[in-house]
Amino acid sequence: MRHMQSPAKLAVRDRLLTARGRRPLVDVVADAHAIAAHLLGAPEVRRAATVAAYVSIDGEPGTGPLLDGLRAAGKRVVLPVLLPDGDLDWAAYDGPDSLLPARFGLLEPAGRRLGPESVGTADAVLVPGLAVAADGLRLGRGGGSYDRALGRVPVGTFTCVLLYDEEVGVAVPAEPHDRRVTHAASPAGIVRLRG
Template sequence: MSAAKTALRDRVLTARRRRPLLERQEVARAVAEHLLASPEVRRAATVAAYVSVGGEPGTALLLEALRASGRRVLLPVLLPDGDLDWSRHEGDGHLRPATRGLLEPDGERLGPDAVAGADVLLVPGLAVAADGMRLGRGGGSYDRALARVPVDTFTCVLLHDDEVGLDVPREPHDRPVTAVVSPAGLRRLRPTGRPCPGG
């Protein structure tokens, strides 16, 4: 199982490194537009998100638009044990370099359970299966966050089009998401054993 996940991660990360800058900018814009138009995000008072790094679909436009619209935006802070604490996003001037090449907010820590109060949880990933099983980078940080949110929370992974609908190896600790957004649009998924928000 671990070898299968590693092979898929390597394949996706290699493809991401080859994406030209212009394509990356177009992906970031399209993903932001789709999410901002979704009823789940339009209704949300609090959105838990993240600052993209490397070849991930960019989140800078999305984060700025969420803040400009008056929503409370929470960003993760990686803890030494791999779990995630959360802090309110107060703008790019309040982001600081952290471990693993991440950028993290410098504000008050709200605790790992703060994510449970979010109306929307946006997560990074490398691939997603049709049933919502998501492939992350292997640390389990977002599986823990996904386990903390109520079952009916809108949980969405941000991906490129060719990372959607792949056969994702799964282990008992893996947590599914309820949706995926890519340049092609927002697609609601039906995780095994969970209702599908929004139909």
């Protein structure tokens, strides 16, 4: 179920995607390692037994070093599986070899599906986005998948969007279905957002 997109959101999304497309690969790799270091050192992630994360695509801040680090730290990592209706199911991550190609260029875990509600049992939830406002309002790609998933996460859970530095603190047009996140991680560090 795709939401109707406001012209303001479409314009911001287009600008951010264009900027991501121009980012040099060497910067993308360095930024992925910086973000992983910040998150792996964050108390909320260090304390977490289960972390919901995702596999980055298309110029997103890279999650490879983060996923490797979470597994090396003994965390149970669950990754999303996109359902036909745009909702997200979840399955355990068992390393890069356990990922299979899926729709829209995504990589998904091959393991047993845990159900859409299972994201609510994660101790930390790491999500993609294109930008986040100072109040935690996150701009995604427009499918609403993560807004639905975040709606299942208990209040008070560490929910963090992974971004590039210039995407943090951006004015994001709000819509009724939008769900806020508590933090943003970028190469500069982790920022707590006013929710």
